[in-house]
Amino acid sequence: MGNNESIAGGQKAVPAKETYVWYKKFMREYPSGLQTLHEFKTLLGLQGLNQKANQHVDQVYNTFDMNKDGFIDFLEFIAAINLVVRGKMEQKLKWYFKLYDADGNGSIDKKELLNIFMAVQALNGQQTLSPEEFTNLVFHKIDKNNDGELTLEEFINGTEEDQDLLEIVSKSFDFSSVQKIIYDGNQPDTEGRFPSNLVTRLI
Numbered sequence: 345m346g347n348n349e350s351i352a353g354g355q356k357a358v359p360a361k362e363t364y365v366w367y368k369k370f371m372r373e374y375p376s377g378l379q380t381l382h383e384f385k386t387l388l389g390l391q392g393l394n395q396k397a398n399q400h401v402d403q404v405y406n407t408f409d410m411n412k413d414g415f416i417d418f419l420e421f422i423a424a425i426n427l428v429v430r431g432k433m434e435q436k437l438k439w440y441f442k443l444y445d446a447d448g449n450g451s452i453d454k455k456e457l458l459n460i461f462m463a464v465q466a467l468n469g470q471q472t473l474s475p476e477e478f479t480n481l482v483f484h485k486i487d488k489n490n491d492g493e494l495t496l497e498e499f500i501n502g503t504e505e506d507q508d509l510l511e512i513v514s515k516s517f518d519f520s521s522v523q524k525i526i527y528d529g530n531q532p533d534t535e536g537r538f539p540s541n542l543v544t545r546l547i
């Protein structure tokens with residue numbers, strides 16, 4: 345503990361007073377000081393998903409579990425909130441890149457991207473393009489050197505330049521829905537993907 349620099353890529357931290365309020369909420373909800381994967385899914389109302397979507401949510405959880413001990417502790421939790429609420433677009437894209445790079449080798453290959461789009465489809469319903477078509481389109485657009493791998497640079501540049509793509513990427517884990525849950529805890533008005541009755545307990 346104590347190395348604030350490393351929290352979610354060094355972005356501005358949540359103010360101390362607010363952090364304390366979050367701390368109290370977190371400890372009330374998770375007295376052991378650790379949030380499990382199951383609790384994470386409950387918090388976001390993401391239970392009962394099919395296998396593909398479920399794997400995707402597991403992957404999201406793993407990106408927040410920075411020390412890879414299988415739990416989200418308070419520092420990791422506050423870093424996640426920081427990213428969701430205060431993160432700049434580039435920080436969020438870096439996070440998405442980490443999420444997509446499932447094997448963590450520093451680049452996204454077609455198979456990894458295809459898996460993501462299949463999960464997104466499982467979560468958000470049918471899209472106009474099939475996951476395969478979409479994967480090919482993305483590589484066609486942003487794999488500048490045509491080597492079948494997206495580097496962080498290709499991913500960030502390509503996504504920032506392309507509004508449609510940015511939108512799809514944003515849908516693969518919807519920060520705005522999460523933000524809504526964090527801040528007002530109301531029943532979501534759109535799509536009902538985050539039935540948030542449980543979440544209000546945290547607010």
Ligand SMILES: [Ca+2]
Binds near residue numbers: 409411413
């Ligand atoms: Ca952890």
Ligand SMILES: [Ca+2]
Binds near residue numbers: 448451
């Ligand atoms: Ca990879």
Ligand SMILES: [Ca+2]
Binds near residue numbers: 487488490493494498
């Ligand atoms: Ca490339």
